[in-house]
Amino acid sequence: MAQPENLLYSKEHEWVKIEGDNAVVGITDYAQNSLGDIVYVELPRVGKQIEQFGNVGVVESVKAVSDLFTPIGGEVLEINDALENDPASVNRDPYGAGWLFKVKLADANEKNNLLSPADYDKIATE
Amino acid sequence: MYTPHTQADIRAMLDAIGVGSLDELLAVPDAVALKAELDVVPALPEYQIARRFDRFAAKNTGVDAISFLGAGAYRHYTPPAIATLAMRGEFLTAYTPYQAEVSQGYLQAIYEWQSYICLLTGMDIANASVYDGATALAEGAIMAINANGRKRLLVSRAIHPNYRAVLKTYCDGLDVEIDEIALAPDGTTDFAALKAAVATKAYAAVALQSPNFFGNIDTLDADALAAVRESGTVPIAVIAEAMALAALATPASWGAEIVVGEAQSFGVALAYGGPYVGFIASTKEHMRRIPGRLVGKSVDNAGRTAYVLTLQAREQHIRRERATSNICTNQAHCALIATIYLALMGKTGLRDVAALNLERSRELATAVSSLKGVDLKFHAPFFNEIVVDVHQPAGAVLAKLQERNILGGVDLGRYYPELSTCILMNATELTSSGEIEALTTALSEVVHVHANV
């Protein structure tokens, strides 16, 4: 299964989309599929400084809970408030309406620690 | 006992398994094999078990005494219909309702319990119960710590001493510090001290009990609540006498975000301390931090109303070391008893009981304080307990009352050295005028005798 080409990925199944100095973060289609019906997402507070690959929240499905690791470090600019009432959008549209949070990048070089679509595809199709 | 196996069954089953004997089936390495002689109570036929317990029962003479004991465990009337219903085998012998399809009745009862607790406290959500009032306080405090990340708690010294002791046991494990707020002269919490303390913004939560351990109504006023909110501290209300909820302004109305308490008063037997039933209720904001089980209303695959345990991802069996609590077994059966009690009493019955508690405790207060050498220690508005100062060691006075078959109350010196001449006395709807008279007669003799020594 091909992964969206405009994104970078982490081994923990998060994606990041770099837009200038900022980035948008979410979980991959593979991740939402293996978690099942997502019922709640706990996100970091706006304004919080987060470190690349640090634990910043949790994703809960009906019968599982999984730590959320940020693929990129920086300051949290915005979180997807809509998830509070509609966590299912992470299942429906993980790369669109189901985005999680936006970050002001601390260090643009951190993207070098991430996986390309092709490399992530190897993990996700194992 | 209670094993249905015949010798023929055992033989046939061993043959099916392919082993020669039960000993072979349970073989263990010699290094750990049992070598000691076991010293366990002897086996008795059932009728003799009852006789053995007759003997124990006869030595519990406290149940025949006139009692003014309260202090977190209360004598209230319990209609026999409660036992008839709660002791039905379907309820009694069920496990936790993980299999919703065959547990709809119990799940609905717990949903009703959660609803009752919300109605009584004014809170948004309530859990399916915790062990008791003290552990409810500990778990509620952990919720607050998880909410704002502060590792320090502020608790009123007018909270039940046992609850504070249990909180300390838990906090020793969590490496959380506890500071206590002093008492004001009227037997409520010192709000000036409270306001100064929360202003440091060091505390995860501030906990107050109302009615407090001394029976006094002890709630945040608007000024104190503003200071608590301003400091980002979570206000926790502690309820040790749930019957008061039927009369007093709800904890929600005076600003509590988390309400923890004990519901023994709702039909649960005194039973020398347990099992009782704790509850935790909170505002919506704390929903994902609430420990223990929650029952939710949903639908089944045919669209029928169906109840189910929900938000289980908070719990230990899924989250393991990251769970909000380690709680597994709770107090479902006691919660069921309390739910049946509340259903039977209803709004009218519950109001009546609350009014009778207010009335009888005032009768008690008037009667004892009219005695020479006996005074009420505090003069704040109270629910059904009073602090009686006998101006001499309370323990000695209580011992003299015991000789007259009266359990006069709890010696406060046990928990508050400065109150060693004070007795905590309780009156409920079951306290009769005759019992109050017996107490005052005895007390006047006892106090008088002591005063002359």
Place this chain on the structure above:
Amino acid sequence: MSTQTSNELGTNAAPPLIFELGQEGRANRYVEEGKPLEQFLPKVLLRDDLPLPDNSELDVVRHFTKLSQRTFGIDLGFYPLGSCTMKYNPRINDAMAARGEFAQLHPYTPDEFSQGALQVMYELERSLASLFGMAAFSLNPSAGAHAELAALLIAKKYFKDRGEPHRDKVIVPDTAHGTNPASAAMCGFKVISLPSDERGRVSVEEIKKVLGPDTAVCMMTNPNTLGLFEDHIHEIAAAVHDVGGLMYYDGANANAIMGNVRPGDMGFDLMHLNTHKTFTIPHGGGGAGHGPVGVAAHLVEYLPTPVVRAVPSGNTKTSNGRPVAPSDAMTFSLDFDRPKSIGPMRSFWSNFAHAVRALAYMYANGADGLKKVSQLAVLNANYVRVKVADFLETPYPEICRHEFVASAQELKKATGVKALDIAKALLDHGMMAPTMYFPLIVPECLMIEPTETESKETLDHFVEVLRGIVETARKEPETVMAAPVNTVVGRVDETRAARQPDLKWEPVSA
């Protein structure tokens, strides 16, 4: 009023909520009428409204009777729930606990007025200590997980007193109950999960790799949750003790070992019991439980308070000169004055009514009877295991203890039918489902614990029902996947329950 009659005979619809019944003023006269509250307290201290329903006693009796009929307990059928020990709950236990002399005894009753209650606690405590090879127990904790927390708090305090507060690692096998890591985390310990070996056990070599000067406690249950006896337990205990750590025994599986092997003899320093499992206290739909915590001699001072203290009273003969039982010649008190104790775990002394039940069960059995209980529990589990192995995988095909695990993994690959589907199909046959998906290391796990109170006929019937379900799964899997169909509701929409939580009834706003 149609909502009030929606549970007519012949319909399966949920009864209306208690809040949807009743009329204000339909009061039951249990107590006298009370005076207006304003006579006693200023209005500002009183609540505005008390929005609870008033129901007649008959309506309440019918409501909860209907709810009971929609609830499945041991009294209705076989309950093979692994690790939960759902055995018959003898009624004498409840009859003893309900006696007024116990049920109406106030916890602050002075010791001299509650000697009978204290004697019950003393006899139970002494019997448990002997049966499990511990120096002493405290009956204070309220349930298994609560006792587990008490035990870890004891360990924490013990190491602190010894000047070893740096010991912060707790070793937990991957087969452990979920409460083990959760309790460890509540004491600030870091959890090290230990993989099981191919025999489903903790290997001595593996555990030695993680042991060190930072080891605090190793938490194990034996037999483990696969139902297997950890036959190297004494070597494991020696290795843990060699590095200065403590051994903790999770007593959830104690029904397998009575009169056979004792945690104390296996090298455990701390343990808990779930007397609501092993000693037939009814589970009551999920509590109240009862969780005595036991310790070896070097940890007795740390037990939670209070503990029952006994001193000889001198009355060793009855009035007609016959010798009395040893405990009848004692005077008892509650001991709160224990400076090294971790403190109390709960509001009052113990779940005392459950101590009464557990002791009544002890008296029904004695030491020999309890040994037989464990033997027959193991017999029943092995009997079912060999029969089930005909048609389901049993990943550990050897003698088990009181429970065993089967796996539906092969069945799932072949048919799509999962362990969950099998479990739900059992409900259609008037049986409780086994524990599923636990322990976590066995895929599509069904964990089966028949207990000793079930007859061979019941076990044979269960096996045949299970066999029929597996056969159906191979022929028409969709039938099994649709189960249950004979229950009052079908599978419940858990996703909806979690996404849109509806956790209480709310009054319709006027």
